[in-house]
Amino acid sequence: HLPHSLFSDTQLQVILWGLSLLSVDNIPSTQVLKDVDNSLQSQYGIPSVCYQGALGHIYYVNYLPSIIAQEMANPGMHPHIHHYPEDAGSQLNQPWQASRWLCDE
Numbered sequence: 001h002l003p004h005s006l007f008s009d010t011q012l013q014v015i016l017w018g019l020s021l022l023s024v025d026n027i028p029s030t031q032v033l034k035d036v037d038n039s040l041q042s043q044y045g046i047p048s049v050c051y052q053g054a055l056g057h058i059y060y061v062n063y064l065p066s067i068i069a070q071e072m073a074n075p076g077m078h079p080h081i082h083h084y085p086e087d088a089g090s091q092l093n094q095p096w097q098a099s100r101w102l103c104d105e
Contacts, residue, residue, distance in 0.1 A: 048062055
């Protein structure tokens with residue numbers, strides 16, 4: 001879940017207005033959408049960590065453990081993550097087949 005809304009309040013209102021034109025029932029208000037967004041962000045969001053650079057500039061990075069946790073919990077992504085090295089002999093087609101993954105040097 002992204003920490004900032006991709007839509008402004010005006011854009012959300014236009015989307016909700018379009019839904020009303022299409023006779024969609026039980027359309028939530030902009031405030032309800034914001035409340036749900038805040039709830040999802042607090043439960044499942046990726047926190048940003050503030051750092052100060054050597055020259056005094058402020059920058060933010062996403063908290064890596066949270067990103068990894070979300071990727072591991074994603075059933076579509078988890079089968080493609082390789083946790084252990086693979087000895088493929090002289091063949092090297094994937095990073096997990098490299099000797100650096102297999103042996104501590």
